[in-house]
Amino acid sequence: MTKELLERLRVNDVRFASRLMSDVENNVQSKDMNDLLYAHSLKAVRIGITGPPGAGKSTLIDQLIDQFRKDGKTIGVVTVDPTSPFSGGSLLGDRIRMSQHTLDKGVFVRSMGSRGMIGGLARKSHLLGEVLACTGKDYILFETIGVGQAETEIIQNVDITIVVLVPEAGDEVQFMKAGPIEVADLFVVNKCDRDGAERVSELLSEYLQDGKEKGDNVPEIFLTSSTSGHGIEDLHEKALTLIERFKSSGELELRRERQYLKRVQGALRDELVAQFWNGQPELDMDAEITALRRAKKSPFTAAKYLVDSLNK
Numbered sequence: 001m002t003k004e005l006l007e008r009l010r011v012n013d014v015r016f017a018s019r020l021m022s023d024v025e026n027n028v029q030s031k032d033m034n035d036l037l038y039a040h041s042l043k044a045v046r047i048g049i050t051g052p053p054g055a056g057k058s059t060l061i062d063q064l065i066d067q068f069r070k071d072g073k074t075i076g077v078v079t080v081d082p083t084s085p086f087s088g089g090s091l092l093g094d095r096i097r098m099s100q101h102t103l104d105k106g107v108f109v110r111s112m113g114s115r116g117m118i119g120g121l122a123r124k125s126h127l128l129g130e131v132l133a134c135t136g137k138d139y140i141l142f143e144t145i146g147v148g149q150a151e152t153e154i155i156q157n158v159d160i161t162i163v164v165l166v167p168e169a170g171d172e173v174q175f176m177k178a179g180p181i182e183v184a185d186l187f188v189v190n191k192c193d194r195d196g197a198e199r200v201s202e203l204l205s206e207y208l209q210d211g212k213e214k215g216d217n218v219p220e221i222f223l224t225s226s227t228s229g230h231g232i233e234d235l236h237e238k239a240l241t242l243i244e245r246f247k248s249s250g251e252l253e254l255r256r257e258r259q260y261l262k263r264v265q266g267a268l269r270d271e272l273v274a275q276f277w278n279g280q281p282e283l284d285m286d287a288e289i290t291a292l293r294r295a296k297k298s299p300f301t302a303a304k305y306l307v308d309s310l311n312k
């Protein structure tokens with residue numbers, strides 16, 4: 001089955017890939033395929049696009065897809081926006097904003113639905129990216145709002161990160177709302193058709209200069225307008241140059257090594273927790289925990305006691 005699976009992905013069987021991604025989201029995909037997906041997904045370059053909701057990430061990605069396609073490159077997109085299941089609008093919005101590519105077999109956009117949010121958001125988005133990579137996509141773009149633990153874990157698994165800000169992000173506090181700006185390889189001040197974009201770019205530049213350690217490269221800042229297309233070509237070109245530089249300097253390999261470590265750490269944590277809860281069916285955890293609380297044991301002591309009682 002697994003060989004056939006890989007082959008159907010390799011020939012870009014879109015319906016098959018969609019179904020597989022739904023299985024991933026629903027947590028019903030077979031564990032056996034993890035190795036296969038991982039091993040065959042390493043050629044694709046992962047790009048994180050992160051920034052606050054409404055900054056124009058989806059619109060920007062739509063424009064970037066145009067640039068990549070002109071270059072003959074194929075693109076997978078995984079959008080992860082935890083606000084969408086509640087607002088209902090954003091998910092649909094992502095689809096619409098990238099809709100001009102729906103008939104193009106060289107582009108596949110997957111918005112992670114509310115089901116994906118339950119359990120292992122980061123793990124699932126990694127897997128979705130791997131499925132897309134196995135369909136032969138050259139670049140996998142991850143759209144995230146960049147805050148929270150799961151989102152951070154997603155960004156830790158990309159090869160380069162573009163942080164998107166808007167002209168209203170006029171001070172340090174606002175920069176922070178864009179998520180972890182220290183992960184940025186490139187900055188974009190989008191909506192530069194509105195007032196204040198240059199000023200934000202200057203402030204950001206000063207902020208980055210102040211914070212830089214000796215010898216650090218300061219990430220470049222691009223002004224774009226995703227609605228008019230201004231600045232997109234430049235950004236695309238620079239992103240490619242940076243990727244090439246990372247490839248030839250060994251930086252990409254170094255980053256992949258770190259990504260692997262982070263993913264193992266995450267998986268280890270999940271695995272141990274699962275083993276703990278499933279490990280001793282005869283132990284009534286709820287009753288044990290209640291007893292520990294009544295005995296005024298600290299939660300640390302309680303946890304240690306429970307782990308120790310499993311190892312007996």
Ligand SMILES: Nc1nc2c(ncn2[C@@H]2O[C@H](COP(=O)(O)OP(=O)(O)O)[C@@H](O)[C@H]2O)c(=O)[nH]1
Pocket residue numbers: 051052053054055056057058059060093094097190191192193194224225226227228
């Ligand atoms: N004026 C202007 N509006 C933009 C620009 N880029 C995106 N928008 C609009 O901003 C809104 C949010 O865009 P969207 O791509 O969904 O943002 P996301 O939440 O970051 O993905 C939409 O109404 C876009 O049309 C831009 O460069 N200039």
Ligand SMILES: [Mg+2]
Pocket residue numbers: 057058059079081090094143
């Ligand atoms: Mg979006």
